[in-house]
Amino acid sequence: MTTASNSGSTTDTLTNVTAPAITGLAKAFTTVVLYEGATALGTVTADANGLWTVTTASLGDGAHSLTAVSSDATGTSSASSTLTVTIDSAAPSTPVITTALANNATPTIAGTAEAGSTVTVTVGGATYTTTATGGNWSINLATATPTAGVLSLNANGTNAVSATATDAAGNTSTAGTQSLVIDTTAPR
Incomplete structure (x- = not known):
């Protein structure tokens, strides 16, 4: 998750940003698809250094298990390890x-x-x-x-x-x- 999307502490994956930007590393110039389960959340092409960022559509409050898969003319990678992003957009009760x-x-x-x-x-x-x-x-x-x-x-x-x-x-x-x-x- 990008620093801008990670509200609160940047040492966790808890955020109040409902459409977080997820970043990763893949083979240079491959097509990367970000998934939640079997649902594709976005597609992007990795840059010359293999860096990629996908900004999701709005996700509801709760935990979201995200994986990325990259592909090019030579084939498709297996899914990345799972990144669990938890969305909490509700303000606390008034003290x-x-x-x-x-x-x-x-x-x-x-x-x-x-x-x-x-x-x-x-x-x-x-x-x-x-x-x-x-x-x-x-x-x-x-x-x-x-x-x-x-x-x-x-x-x-x-x-x-x-x-x-x-x-x-x-x-x-x-x-x-x-x-x-x-x-x-x-x-x-």
Whole structure:
């Protein structure tokens, strides 16, 4: 799969691109046919170095087992080893921010999101990232280092918090929001 078609991590074959470009190597100038099972997905001629790329038509979500066969006037090759490409075009559910009230000027913000997703939290002008382990995430604002911005919380008032989740395929959710009320004033 080409780097441009491999969203998320380029070390896997999980992507949110529904029409991925598949690349390979064959004998120079041979005709290459890319298959899913017995269905031909595309045909191309390998270049002088044997490199070829076929962009598939739109594939549905799920695993797709792809093989390539090349041919020329001297014959047809056997099928290549199988490349399993998994399409995931669905965004994760909106994260939930469960922290709404704190009596600490730098509280821990917590919530839930799709298990394994990267959660990006913005609060008080700062942005943080963490992983939703088992579907739960938290950020200790006293010790976490922002990935962007500088934290400036209203230490006795309301602070807007937003969180998005990005799954392994690179799909990003809509933002979940919450008002974080910090009250560090002792009762009288």
